[in-house]
Amino acid sequence: MTASLGTHSLRTLTTALDPATLGELGVTNPASLLGTLGGTDPLCWLRRGEGFLGFGEVTAFTGAGRGRFADAEQWWKTLLADARIINPLRLPGTGAMAFGSFAFSKTSSYESVLIVPELVVGFSGGTTWLTQMSVDGTAPTAESALHLLRSAIAGASPADSSTPEPAPAGTVRSGALTEDQWKDSVTAGVAAIARGGLEKVVLARDVVATFAEPVQRVSILQRLIRLYDECWTYGVHGLVGATPEILIKIDGSVAQARVLAGTLDREDEPAGSTGFATTVLGGSIKQRQEHDFAVRSLVRQLAPFASDLAFPAEPFILELPNVWHLASDVTAELASSNGHLPSSLALVEALHPTAAVCGTPREEAGTLILELEKMDRGPYAGPVGWLDGDGNGEWGIALRGAVLEDPHSVRLYAGAGIVEASDPEAELAETWAKFRPMLQALNVPQNR
Numbered sequence: 001m002t003a004s005l006g007t008h009s010l011r012t013l014t015t016a017l018d019p020a021t022l023g024e025l026g027v028t029n030p031a032s033l034l035g036t037l038g039g040t041d042p043l044c045w046l047r048r049g050e051g052f053l054g055f056g057e058v059t060a061f062t063g064a065g066r067g068r069f070a071d072a073e074q075w076w077k078t079l080l081a082d083a084r085i086i087n088p089l090r091l092p093g094t095g096a097m098a099f100g101s102f103a104f105s106k107t108s109s110y111e112s113v114l115i116v117p118e119l120v121v122g123f124s125g126g127t128t129w130l131t132q133m134s135v136d137g138t139a140p141t142a143e144s145a146l147h148l149l150r151s152a153i154a155g156a157s158p159a160d161s162s163t164p165e166p167a168p169a170g171t172v173r174s175g176a177l178t179e180d181q182w183k184d185s186v187t188a189g190v191a192a193i194a195r196g197g198l199e200k201v202v203l204a205r206d207v208v209a210t211f212a213e214p215v216q217r218v219s220i221l222q223r224l225i226r227l228y229d230e231c232w233t234y235g236v237h238g239l240v241g242a243t244p245e246i247l248i249k250i251d252g253s254v255a256q257a258r259v260l261a262g263t264l265d266r267e268d269e270p271a272g273s274t275g276f277a278t279t280v281l282g283g284s285i286k287q288r289q290e291h292d293f294a295v296r297s298l299v300r301q302l303a304p305f306a307s308d309l310a311f312p313a314e315p316f317i318l319e320l321p322n323v324w325h326l327a328s329d330v331t332a333e334l335a336s337s338n339g340h341l342p343s344s345l346a347l348v349e350a351l352h353p354t355a356a357v358c359g360t361p362r363e364e365a366g367t368l369i370l371e372l373e374k375m376d377r378g379p380y381a382g383p384v385g386w387l388d389g390d391g392n393g394e395w396g397i398a399l400r401g402a403v404l405e406d407p408h409s410v411r412l413y414a415g416a417g418i419v420e421a422s423d424p425e426a427e428l429a430e431t432w433a434k435f436r437p438m439l440q441a442l443n444v445p446q447n448r
């Protein structure tokens, strides 16, 4: 683990932004702020016009291996121990906060991070605020925070925000495995399940999109929030995407998770044709079985932290532009131990990886994934999100995303839950449906 804490303690100042200032800056919502950013690349966590954009970096944790969550937690606690936090708003995400992204696997070479930005712009329930943070001994002021925001804004007209610049069209090639090799891995996964001892394994693959012109990260985020506003659009350094799945959200003593498993491509189906999805997805024993594995495993892992736990008997159909999913929202009242509620990272550590992205049983599925995928998942399917100094946080599962490896090359990841009844060709098609959000955001023509 490496971490820089700076020589001075963390200082934070949160101030509400009034409508007049917002109007003058042309920042009415996150989309309009993104539209003004030009070349500034923000940290991002946004959904339905709410969330955060972060700018700059005053300090960061990086770590790897089995201890990455506990090390990050310890680092965050140390940083907070002598922090001076001025926060009149007390909303989740105000005060001290950090964005984070964690590797899927303890064996990954990807560096897990917690990043404390210099400036956070937050949007929640009609309130917009700025939080400035420092570790160099300077005291943030309302003026210095506003100055940082003005410097992040490049001065493009807010009218541009609804029509983000199209990214250049690129070409896509297979990553670690060709399509045929990946289908062979699915066949091997099905065979392993048939032998017994394994119920489900989630197998993923990567593709690489290359571009003649450099890719604009901000325009990817803009497109994702425009097309996939029902999802949580994330951006932490090179990792970007829009996930429909929440590993755990903590608001005070209430924890919530959104479990997805069971997928139907809806490319050619009109919006609102949920009846079709209800019949095909809800009526499929295979899909229901996949979903039940995922819900049961999450509930089992969350139960030790909860004094009360609720989940619906039947999943609902989540309609996204690219696919339908079977979805279940699980809610828990967290139990305190010695007067302390579990931290969001302690919950992340306990819940990750879920059956939705790994399999059941977890250990056996994890071993098979390493053997059959022939790739390092990096941050794909790992936790991505944010946490604050009061114990609140939101951690999504980094799905429907990609890593910008350099300005001309983007690696996309997608996977599918494999059970005994899985058909390799259908699972391959499912990965293409799951690549679609990023391919659309990158403006890559899709002929599949």
Ligand SMILES: C=C(O[C@@H]1C=C(C(=O)O)C=C[C@H]1O)C(=O)O
Binding pocket: 202, 204, 245, 260, 261, 262, 263, 290, 325, 356, 357, 399, 400, 413, 414, 415, 416, 417, 418, 434
């Ligand atoms: C593995 C992915 O998605 C997961 C697998 C799903 C499935 O197998 O039906 C559905 C949603 C996600 O939990 C992915 O998007 O890459």
